Amino acid sequence: MNRELTDIVARILDGAKKRNVQGARASAYLSRESSLEWRDGKLDRLQESTQRGASVTLYVDQRYSSNTTSDLRPEALERFLDETVAMTRLLAPDEHRRLPDPKRYQGRFEGDLGIHDGDGLSRMTPDRRREMVQRMEAAARSAPGADAIISVTTAASNSSFDSVLGATNGLMVGRSGTGFSLFAEVSVKDVGERKPEGYEYGSSTRLADLPDLDRIGREATRRALELRGSRAEKSGLYPCVIENRIAGRLLGDLMAPLGGQAIQQKRSFLADKLDQPVASETFTVEDDPLFFGGLASRPFDGEGLTLKKRFLFEKGVLRSFLLDTYYASKLGREPTSGGTTNLVFPKGSRDLPGLLAAMGTGILVTGFSGGNSNPATGNFSLGIRGMWVENGRPVRPVSEMNLSGNHLEFWKALSELGADPFVHSSWRIPSLRFGPVQFSGT
Amino acid sequence: MRDINRRDFLRTAGSGIALLSLPPVLASCAGPTSAVKPAASGGAHATYFDAFGVDAGRLRRVIGRGLSRGGEFAEVYLQHKITHWVGLEDGQVNRAFTQVDLGAGIRVLQGDATGFAYSEDLSEGALLAAAETAAAVASAGGQGTPAEFSRAKHDNPYPVEVPWSEVGVDKKVPILERVDRACRAKDPRIIKVISYLTDEFCRILVANSEGLLVEDDQPMAVLSASCVAEHNGRTETSGHSLSARDGLPFLSDATIAEVVRRAAEYTLLLFDAGPAPVGELPVVLAPGVPGILLHEAMGHGFEADFNRKGISIYANRIGERIAPAGVTILDDGSGKIRGSVAIDDEGIPTQKTVLVEDGVLRSYLHDRISARHYKIASTGSGRRESFRFPPVPRMRNTYMLAGTSSPAEIIGSVKRGLYAEMFSNGQVNIGAGDFTFYLKHGRLIEDGKLKGYVKDANLIGSGPKVLAAVEMIGNDLEIVSGGGYCGKDGQRVPVGFGLPTLKVGAISIGGRSAS
Numbered sequence: 017m018n019r020e021l022t023d024i025v026a027r028i029l030d031g032a033k034k035r036n037v038q039g040a041r042a043s044a045y046l047s048r049e050s051s052l053e054w055r056d057g058k059l060d061r062l063q064e065s066t067q068r069g070a071s072v073t074l075y076v077d078q079r080y081s082s083n084t085t086s087d088l089r090p091e092a093l094e095r096f097l098d099e100t101v102a103m104t105r106l107l108a109p110d111e112h113r114r115l116p117d118p119k120r121y122q123g124r125f126e127g128d129l130g131i132h133d134g135d136g137l138s139r140m141t142p143d144r145r146r147e148m149v150q151r152m153e154a155a156a157r158s159a160p161g162a163d164a165i166i167s168v169t170t171a172a173s174n175s176s177f178d179s180v181l182g183a184t185n186g187l188m189v190g191r192s193g194t195g196f197s198l199f200a201e202v203s204v205k206d207v208g209e210r211k212p213e214g215y216e217y218g219s220s221t222r223l224a225d226l227p228d229l230d231r232i233g234r235e236a237t238r239r240a241l242e243l244r245g246s247r248a249e250k251s252g253l254y255p256c257v258i259e260n261r262i263a264g265r266l267l268g269d270l271m272a273p274l275g276g277q278a279i280q281q282k283r284s285f286l287a288d289k290l291d292q293p294v295a296s297e298t299f300t301v302e303d304d305p306l307f308f309g310g311l312a313s314r315p316f317d318g319e320g321l322t323l324k325k326r327f328l329f330e331k332g333v334l335r336s337f338l339l340d341t342y343y344a345s346k347l348g349r350e351p352t353s354g355g356t357t358n359l360v361f362p363k364g365s366r367d368l369p370g371l372l373a374a375m376g377t378g379i380l381v382t383g384f385s386g387g388n389s390n391p392a393t394g395n396f397s398l399g400i401r402g403m404w405v406e407n408g409r410p411v412r413p414v415s416e417m418n419l420s421g422n423h424l425e426f427w428k429a430l431s432e433l434g435a436d437p438f439v440h441s442s443w444r445i446p447s448l449r450f451g452p453v454q455f456s457g458t
Numbered sequence: 459m460r461d462i463n464r465r466d467f468l469r470t471a472g473s474g475i476a477l478l479s480l481p482p483v484l485a486s487c488a489g490p491t492s493a494v495k496p497a498a499s500g501g502a503h504a505t506y507f508d509a510f511g512v513d514a515g516r517l518r519r520v521i522g523r524g525l526s527r528g529g530e531f532a533e534v535y536l537q538h539k540i541t542h543w544v545g546l547e548d549g550q551v552n553r554a555f556t557q558v559d560l561g562a563g564i565r566v567l568q569g570d571a572t573g574f575a576y577s578e579d580l581s582e583g584a585l586l587a588a589a590e591t592a593a594a595v596a597s598a599g600g601q602g603t604p605a606e607f608s609r610a611k612h613d614n615p616y617p618v619e620v621p622w623s624e625v626g627v628d629k630k631v632p633i634l635e636r637v638d639r640a641c642r643a644k645d646p647r648i649i650k651v652i653s654y655l656t657d658e659f660c661r662i663l664v665a666n667s668e669g670l671l672v673e674d675d676q677p678m679a680v681l682s683a684s685c686v687a688e689h690n691g692r693t694e695t696s697g698h699s700l701s702a703r704d705g706l707p708f709l710s711d712a713t714i715a716e717v718v719r720r721a722a723e724y725t726l727l728l729f730d731a732g733p734a735p736v737g738e739l740p741v742v743l744a745p746g747v748p749g750i751l752l753h754e755a756m757g758h759g760f761e762a763d764f765n766r767k768g769i770s771i772y773a774n775r776i777g778e779r780i781a782p783a784g785v786t787i788l789d790d791g792s793g794k795i796r797g798s799v800a801i802d803d804e805g806i807p808t809q810k811t812v813l814v815e816d817g818v819l820r821s822y823l824h825d826r827i828s829a830r831h832y833k834i835a836s837t838g839s840g841r842r843e844s845f846r847f848p849p850v851p852r853m854r855n856t857y858m859l860a861g862t863s864s865p866a867e868i869i870g871s872v873k874r875g876l877y878a879e880m881f882s883n884g885q886v887n888i889g890a891g892d893f894t895f896y897l898k899h900g901r902l903i904e905d906g907k908l909k910g911y912v913k914d915a916n917l918i919g920s921g922p923k924v925l926a927a928v929e930m931i932g933n934d935l936e937i938v939s940g941g942g943y944c945g946k947d948g949q950r951v952p953v954g955f956g957l958p959t960l961k962v963g964a965i966s967i968g969g970r971s972a973s
Contacts, residue, residue: 055767064574082556103556107551113552213888213890
């Protein structure tokens with residue numbers, strides 16, 4: 017555990033106790049990031065940052081506030097505590113505000129989560145980042161059809177973080193990790209003034225898990241070219257496949273209503289659906305905080321609650337809400353942790369081409385644009401782009417279309433999960449194949 | 459919820475994508491506090507930040523270090539920001555968040571390239587180290603000399619008698635309690651109210667190697683209410699926010715009444731709203747909030763960084779007709795509404811920038827880098843979320859000037875279409891030009907008359923096509939100062955927008971009522 021951060025947390029907790037608060041939770045963090053952006057053969061942006069700060073959550077006479085500062089000078093921290101404790105005392109009491117039961121801090125996983133790659137970090141020198149961005153650009157520019165390229169932007173970055181979390185009822189834990197990411201974006205000429213863009217990226221906790229540089233560059237070019245000449249199809253009910261790397265946009269609208277506040281405040285179409293089927297039997301989602309090398313792996317959550325693998329959906333049945341200590345108390349339920357970590361899915365048997373073959377004719381959705389979902393009713397509508405598919409083969413690009421539905425019906429049309437979990441997000445979603453759903457176009 | 463940080467996330471969504479969102483009422487917020495209230499000190503160039511030990515001498519030394527590898531330009535941006543967020547839920551003001559941000563962003567430019575670093579530690583050693591990092595963008599060698607500071611002054615368009623850092627939560631609690639009571643009193647079907655008040659005390663200083671030294675004091679307040687109503691087993695939710703660069707006087711009876719009225723009305727009308735249609739229909743945009751269309755469909759495409767790189771759909775089109783005569787679009791930083799700024803985050807005084815004049819593209823929105831690239835003056839559009847980010851060209855308050863048609867005349871001209879009233883968010887692909895915006899509610903138009911309400915549909919179209927298809931412009935410009943944020947390059951900045959009633963061509967509507 018980082019010594020300096022532990023000292024800051026201890027100082028804040030002591031300061032809170034001195035001010036007669038009943039409970040406090042504090043965290044301190046330090047993160048570093050180095051990134052290089054390269055555009056059309058030249059350095060575009062070089063960035064280095066060191067971010068540090070501290071937060072304190074106060075429980076004062078059953079009153080509650082949460083406060084963050086980047087001003088860690090000792091005298092400023094004292095003043096910060098004076099002001100935030102005084103402010104908290106002026107709020108209305110709330111019997112449900114309290115620190116978690118310390119029992120819930122117990123039984124934490126103490127092993128290696130595979131999220132810290134110090135060796136990888138030391139290899140990410142400024143020269144190495146420069147080689148990476150140049151290599152990706154060269155690959156983008158040597159891909160088939162590259163003469164249509166207007167501009168190529170590539171980026172490489174690495175980061176590390178350290179954090180410590182403590183509470184006055186017996187918690188002092190730390191985490192640290194590293195992150196690596198690569199990005200390439202290509203703009204190409206299309207008819208008229210249109211200049212579609214394609215991008216590709218990779219993100220991982222360990223350097224060796226980053227995708228191949230050449231592949232990232234080539235993919236960005238391929239994806240940009242693929243969008244040329246796109247247009248809307250006629251409105252209609254079409255089967256579709258949602259590509260893995262963007263499926264999180266759709267899933268996010270299904271996950272948000274699982275949160276404690278949404279449930280308790282009646283802003284959730286899932287509030288009365290616990291242990292009921294809400295999706296097809298194909299749909300199983302587990303939250304796995306201990307996934308080795310996972311982008312969101314952690315033994316405890318922001319309240320210090322010990323995390324374990326759990327089902328959120330099991331064969332279409334909703335198995336868990338996301339309840340922090342406060343909303344669990346308000347709802348008269350047990351806390352389940354108020355967020356998700358790594359989401360994992362059963363592995364399907366077919367890759368993306370296999371899913372398209374199974375679909376036959378329909379739409380492959382490769383991008384979402386805008387849109388929203390009504391958390392109270394489940395109605396949603398999202399802009400899409402992608403490919404029109406016939407006999408399992410993408411035949412022409414589509415854009416300026418919307419996908420709409422109601423989440424309580426939509427997920428029942430899920431027919432198949434792909435064999436291609438997207439490993440560059442903590443939500444390791446595979447491509448998803450659906451039966452006929454509503455698309456609007458011309 | 460996600461692993462990767464927000465910057466990475468937006469980047470992965472493609473840097474050519476820009477988003478706009480009105481404030482999510484359920485957002486978990488970690489907001490700021492003073493923790494420091496420095497007294498003014500003396501000296502020729504004494505600034506707010508002298509009390510933090512960052513005087514003119516230290517600024518010059520840091521800028522000098524920024525130039526130490528041969529960079530052409532170096533700049534220090536200091537910020538002290540205290541955000542308070544106080545919230546009401548289940549009838550009680552029982553939660554508050556505070557966030558203090560204090561730090562310096564240091565930028566060195568060499569041609570179009572940027573070196574950037576920031577520090578939350580304002581000690582000389584930490585600032586010099588950050589400047590050293592940013593300096594590495596240049597490798598020519600040689601030591602530039604920063605010019606002597608000349609203190610720039612500007613009018614204060616948003617003076618505040620009592621800064622938010624001095625306003626206690628006791629002044630805010632009764633306001634939220636009033637909002638709650640008033641919303642519930644509107645209709646017994648309203649069963650839940652979430653309301654919050656956000657205020658910001660923000661002090662910035664910009665100093666650069668050309669000798670500019672300028673400060674600004676940028677207050678902000680947002681009042682928001684969101685209701686849940688139940689009726690016959692159905693649940694609906696909607697809300698409203700108002701915002702201004704102002705102090706406590708902003709939270710007047712009139713502000714409170716308007717937030718309450720609209721939050722309640724927008725929620726209750728949803729019980730009478732059916733699903734929106736599917737497919738292409740002519741659209742009439744109501745005045746005000748539908749200005750999101752200008753922001754998404756055109757505004758981002760006018761930001762000069764996208765044009766400098768040649769990737770905007772509007773690249774190389776200055777002087778060309780891009781809309782029918784009568785269409786004039788401004789981006790305006792004046793006043794004290796949501797997107798107003800007396801100076802931008804590069805220290806340039808704000809202006810009313812005419813983007814489109816009578817249908818002809820006149821100007822992009824420029825920051826220092828793009829202005830230098832195009833060899834013209836900056837439009838004062840360099841904005842940043844905080845000291846943790848370098849500035850990029852951004853909108854302020856973007857609106858279209860009023861035309862001559864009456865709203866009734868415009869609606870009367872449509873046989874079958876959609877009257878789009880309330881939007882929550884939008885997005886655009888800068889290069890392809892396709893934009894979306896999400897309709898919370900609107901009404902059908904049949905035979906020139908407003909008919910039943912519809913709700914929850916994404917609208918998607920091509921920005922240039924929609925702009926070219928503007929048919930009638932209302933005489934009723936309404937400028938909106940809600941709680942909207944615009945996201946670009948992983949940075950959020952507050953923006954305003956406005957529109958008169960506007961008839962545009964067909965837009966694809968992603969509703970659920972397939973016919």
